[in-house]
Amino acid sequence: MSSEEEWKRFYSAESARGVSMAYFVGAEPALEPKRLMAAAPFFPYGNIGTNGTIRIPREVPYRIGVSVWAGDDSTDRLLRGGSVFRKALEIYKGDRRAIMLFTLSRKTIDHIPKMTQACRDHGLPLTFNIYSPTTSFLNKLRENRPHDRDFFRFSTHSDNPLLSAEDLNRIRHLISEQMDAYPETVIYDHHYNRLMSAPQPPHEVDRQTGIAESCGSRIVEPMRYYGADLQQKAVKCCTPDVDCRSCRLYSGGWSSRFVPSATDLATIASFEAWLKTMRTLGRIFLLPREDGCISPAKPLSAADNLPEFAGVD
Template sequence: MLQDLRRERLGRLKGLLAQSPKLAASYEDAKRVVRAFRRPAFYEISTRCNLFCEGCYHFSDDFHAPASEVNDAQAWDEFFAAEGARGVTMAYFVGAEPALEQERLIAASAHFPYGNIGTNGTIALDPSIPYRIGVSVWGVDEEVDASLRGASAFGKALKNYAGDRRAIMLYTLSKANLADVPRLVETCADHDLPVTFNMYSPTQTYMRKLGGAEANDRKYFRISSAASNLLWDDESLHETRRVMEEVMERFPETVVYSSAYNEWSTRSGPLYDIDPETGVARDCHSRMTGTMRYYKTDMSHAAQEKCGTSDAICSECRMYSGGWSSKFELRDEDVSSPAAFAAWLEMIETAGRIFLIERDGQPARTRDRMNLSVAAMEPAE
């Protein structure tokens, strides 16, 4: 049955390319992007962090650092060498804060063709590390920034990464900071830094504290309450969609985002097909299934169906990692018309710009934006 569906989808794809041959080059570019992600893996580089972000994804109530964290540099090099031999094409380096363990990132750079590092930007990464750096930003205004993260981080990130071709600023959208978006983009443009967007997604820990009307603490639940929190509603989702479209139009050279993805990620209700028994998203491509693995700092990995953000609630999840990875496979709606196919191509091209950079010695992937205009979808005469 699955093979029949894929064969039918492939037939539609061939029909679309025959109908709109000007999209063929864009499709070849899209295939190159998708191949870079054909075997991804996640590596927890550090269990320490120097910030206290509200509703932190990492430090849930049941978080326990591995009892036997590996600290030997040679062991990390051998571990990454084995992972490279396993065929990992895309390595995601996460934490807590990976910049606190940079020797591990340097060791990894010899073994993976592509990598993406998630960092809060307060510590500069060694120039020899050749991977994409996603610099997490939660607020532009110093007061908003400090309230959401426990300390002001944005100014430090700008100083550390202005003009660094590896860096892309990753702004985590929430109701609390949406008004800062235009100023954020202007500031990033002034510092020669591209910017893309994540959407805050609540964890079970965060929701439990809201539901139990727990008192605020001095760490990861400092400012939220049942009356005022980071949760999305239809009104704020609609406003987010509007603001994103506005900044994409005003700053096309700075904002790395997609209209099609923006429309999908801001729709009401769950973004995924949720298993009613487990609550797990059945069609999220960040799940630890198949060859996908998530390693802790003791180099262990657990076979699990959920993603690396184990405390996240799938029905509430709008995180960019799961969202973008779930777009890599063509679906029926993506080949329903030339316009839908062009929208998918635009999303894949955008994902490539967000997560990948070409390192020295790699064949260059086209860096020009794809021609996805209406004219490009017109059938050839």
């Protein structure tokens, strides 16, 4: 286990290397708040992925993406082994650092309106991720292996979270409706919505390696991936077991839009649409200021009007 001083030296070295944004994901970053607070002096931008069951201290000045898997208790228990989304909504209610990240699978498409309303009621923005299977899960389906209570709670050919073309079409229409109805709550983009819900895969994949080499989430220099032991890992991306051929994860989808394509540059209208996509990306991944701009990290204080919360069981 690395000490706090070792983490600070690591952060200092990465900052000196030119890193301006740190992305904290894994089992649960909220379990190590001191490591998150120690990063603030070194990186002006940061993003933290969490399940939302532990409140990250107000001193951590980064965007917090709170993972949500369902909009009702029974489905949440089926997918996660326990229902946690209500607790996450209460813990981060009104916290300007937080954005709810709803991962949509076959069983949760119809939850989109109710999750939008729940986020609106709790003063939280909402964005979306699309379920993308791992190679381990696809192999399990092919081999007809039975359910287990660890990771594969429902996994038959007729009962699984995989999305069909019809499912993707429903996702596109429901998200579009909620975007138009609640523009202050739903942080998404119509062009990106059409791209990620199209029946064809969003990434071109190398036939020999099975890897989407041009995906914006590829871990290639200068981007690096480190484990909790501070050792650099040689992985294709931050979710290395996900099958690239069917990947619609929001991290790879949004980062692959950083560089405009020839289609984006074809007309003034298409370029303006790309710029709008980039503004939306910034709102999702970076901590916004009250004036609507994206701000570099700074320690938060009581003046930021973050609400106080009691513990929620």
